Amino acid sequence: MKIIAVMGSPKEKGSGHKIVKMIEDRMIAMGNVEFEYLFLKDANLKPCIGCYNCMAKGEEKCPLKDDRAAIEQKLLTADGFILSSPVYMHSVSWLMKNFMDRFAYLSHRPRFHRQKMLIVVNTSITGEKTALSTLKIALGHDRGAQNVQELAIATPPWPQTERAVAEKERAIDVSTKKFYQACLDTSLPLPTFNSYMDFLMMQKFSLICRQYLPADYTFYNGKVYYFDMKVNPIKAAAAKAIVGIYIYLMKDMSPGNVLWPATKSLSH
Numbered sequence: 001m002k003i004i005a006v007m008g009s010p011k012e013k014g015s016g017h018k019i020v021k022m023i024e025d026r027m028i029a030m031g032n033v034e035f036e037y038l039f040l041k042d043a044n045l046k047p048c049i050g051c052y053n054c055m056a057k058g059e060e061k062c063p064l065k066d067d068r069a070a071i072e073q074k075l076l077t078a079d080g081f082i083l084s085s086p087v088y089m090h091s092v093s094w095l096m097k098n099f100m101d102r103f104a105y106l107s108h109r110p111r112f113h114r115q116k117m118l119i120v121v122n123t124s125i126t127g128e129k130t131a132l133s134t135l136k137i138a139l140g141h142d143r144g145a146q147n148v149q150e151l152a153i154a155t156p157p158w159p160q161t162e163r164a165v166a167e168k169e170r171a172i173d174v175s176t177k178k179f180y181q182a183c184l185d186t187s188l189p190l191p192t193f194n195s196y197m198d199f200l201m202m203q204k205f206s207l208i209c210r211q212y213l214p215a216d217y218t219f220y221n222g223k224v225y226y227f228d229m230k231v232n233p234i235k236a237a238a239a240k241a242i243v244g245i246y247i248y249l250m251k252d253m254s255p256g257n258v259l260w261p262a263t264k265s266l267s268h
């Protein structure tokens with residue numbers, strides 16, 4: 001089993017690294033696990049400039065010349081990812097946020113269906129919930145029925161009580177076991193009714209917005225789901241009917257004929 005740990009702290013040997021090392025040691029004791037670290041502080045991943053090309057036209061149209069595509073290829077070889085970030089101002093670190101932004105097109109066109117994810121945040125005291133909710137949509141894990149484990153650990157800059165330490169060790173044990181078990185299953189995740197409806201929404205929207213989101217249109221056109229699979233015709237009909245209602249209710253989100261703000265072009 002191959003695990004890639006994406007490290008979002010600007011420090012190499014900070015608390016987040018110590019926690020992920022504990023997870024690594026536990027996983028290696030559980031079975032045949034190959035563990036690799038990607039330290040974002042050292043990665044050749046430039047800051048997103050917000051051109052929207054990756055979303056609208058395709059990630060190959062990103063003007064930034066760096067290792068984004070090579071990192072994606074490496075991530076595709078993994079069975080699971082650990083995303084580790086310190087909590088900064090109730091959110092993830094800028095390094096982790098930039099990593100998420102550079103792969104934001106995966107929330108339109110997901111690719112990591114098989115890979116399981118363990119998200120780990122460490123904080124002095126506060127902000128872990130918001131940071132986790134940001135992190136859990138990384139790498140397109142908001143699309144499809146993927147498996148995401150969450151772990152939040154307090155790492156204040158002072159010594160802690162024995163009880164607090166025991167509780168943290170227990171939380172690390174539990175999350176590691178769940179993540180390891182999830183990674184053993186390398187099959188594609190069966191869609192839930194909600195994830196199938198979400199797929200249909202994206203597909204319909206990509207058709208309505210094909211002029212503005214051509215990469216999405218190409219991706220969704222002709223697909224039955226994100227990957228080949230049989231869909232129960234009764235569930236499919238029910239999902240399509242519900243999605244039809246949603247799309248109707250969202251009609252003001254669809255393209256119209258007013259340029260607003262007037263100076264901004266609608267096509268990217």
Ligand SMILES: Cc1cc2nc3c(=O)[nH]c(=O)nc-3n(C[C@H](O)[C@H](O)[C@H](O)COP(=O)(O)O)c2cc1C
Pocket residue numbers: 009010011013014015016017085086087088089090091122123124125126127155156
């Ligand atoms: C810029 C910055 C912002 C921070 N914001 C928070 C915060 O909102 N809540 C909190 O409890 N700790 C906060 N911290 C503390 C870090 O989350 C904490 O020190 C963490 O353990 C650092 O992890 P690391 O050693 O892996 O880098 C902040 C630290 C920094 C440097």
